[in-house]
Amino acid sequence: MKAAVYHGPRNIKIEEVPEPQVKGSKVLVKFKAGSICGTDLHLYRGDWKIKRGRIIGHDAWGIRADTGERVVMSPVTNCGKCYFCMHGQPSLCERVLYYGLTKGGFFAQSIAIKEKNLIPIPDAVSDDEAAMMEPVALALHTLNLLKPNADDFATVVGQGPIGLLMTQIAKLKGCRVIAVDTQTNRLRLAEKLGAEYTINPTEEDIPKRVREITGRGSDVVVEAAGTQKTVEQTPFLVRKAGRVALVGEFEGYLNLGDADEACFFSTYISAVEYPTAVNLVAHKKVDLQSLITHKFKLADFEKAIQTANDPTQKPIKVIISA
Numbered sequence: 145m146k147a148a149v150y151h152g153p154r155n156i157k158i159e160e161v162p163e164p165q166v167k168g169s170k171v172l173v174k175f176k177a178g179s180i181c182g183t184d185l186h187l188y189r190g191d192w193k194i195k196r197g198r199i200i201g202h203d204a205w206g207i208r209a210d211t212g213e214r215v216v217m218s219p220v221t222n223c224g225k226c227y228f229c230m231h232g233q234p235s236l237c238e239r240v241l242y243y244g245l246t247k248g249g250f251f252a253q254s255i256a257i258k259e260k261n262l263i264p265i266p267d268a269v270s271d272d273e274a275a276m277m278e279p280v281a282l283a284l285h286t287l288n289l290l291k292p293n294a295d296d297f298a299t300v301v302g303q304g305p306i307g308l309l310m311t312q313i314a315k316l317k318g319c320r321v322i323a324v325d326t327q328t329n330r331l332r333l334a335e336k337l338g339a340e341y342t343i344n345p346t347e348e349d350i351p352k353r354v355r356e357i358t359g360r361g362s363d364v365v366v367e368a369a370g371t372q373k374t375v376e377q378t379p380f381l382v383r384k385a386g387r388v389a390l391v392g393e394f395e396g397y398l399n400l401g402d403a404d405e406a407c408f409f410s411t412y413i414s415a416v417e418y419p420t421a422v423n424l425v426a427h428k429k430v431d432l433q434s435l436i437t438h439k440f441k442l443a444d445f446e447k448a449i450q451t452a453n454d455p456t457q458k459p460i461k462v463i464i465s466a
């Protein structure tokens with residue numbers, strides 16, 4: 145079968161690999177579609193390294209070979225026995241493995257995967273929508289941790305695919321969303337998806353504008369741009385006793401002397417929110433269709449990842465299908 149195999153920075157190739165072995169509690173899933181995520185781009189650019197020869201991809205769905213059912217694949221494994229598993233936080237499992245990073249991933253024609261990693265897809269979710277559930281699950285996880293109250297201000301810094309989902313979920317939670325990004329097309333999309341205010345830092349000072357809008361600082365802040373500057377700015381955006389989520393990989397150092405009794409925490413992918421993510425999309429509460437800018441076949445994966453990595457093409461979500 146064919147798969148997207150990592151051989152180092154800017155060297156991910158579609159090539160022939162052995163068919164997966166179906167054993168124990170695993171089932172065979174035939175790949176139908178997936179999407180390229182920021183993590184894949186970190187690998188592509190060489191910011192992060194994984195074992196050479198590993199299949200990449202961690203956001204995808206397929207068809208179960210045994211039942212014919214459409215299923216989203218959750219990319220996080222857990223042991224079910226460690227401290228974190230036993231305390232209801234299986235995504236923090238001490239023996240966690242991530243498909244497409246520390247374990248062979250989803251961008252292959254088929255995969256043998258544990259049944260507990262499969263979430264059935266309702267008919268109301270389209271093939272394209274099912275290909276991008278990871279950022280929905282991550283946005284839900286982050287807003288669930290931030291616990292905003294209705295009518296709270298939520299400032300979402302960075303309106304890439306993850307930020308645009310944070311904007312939508314914050315709005316769903318009843319927040320007034322302030323969306324921040326340097327690209328006008330992304331800010332326009334953020335408005336369409338529910339942002340009440342937008343700030344472009346190439347034109348305005350972010351902390352000053354947030355103060356003007358909120359009066360006291362933002363009740364919650366989501367940092368989803370991942371740059372040193374935006375991370376170090378978060379203490380100046382949040383109100384006293386507010387909460388700040390630093391999403392995924394971020395750079396820089398927080399000077400907590402700049403913060404006034406605020407709460408800062410980091411957040412990563414969570415498998416627990418996948419079923420709710422699928423339901424929200426089925427119930428048309430989250431718009432994924434508007435995020436799709438490019439589509440490629442798995443056979444053209446190299447072109448797909450080049451496009452996702454090329455800002456001149458204004459990519460948001462790049463979909464890969466069988």
Ligand SMILES: [Zn+2]
Pocket residue numbers: 181182183184202203278
């Ligand atoms: Zn991802």
Ligand SMILES: [Zn+2]
Pocket residue numbers: 222223224225226227228229230234236237238239240
């Ligand atoms: Zn565990």
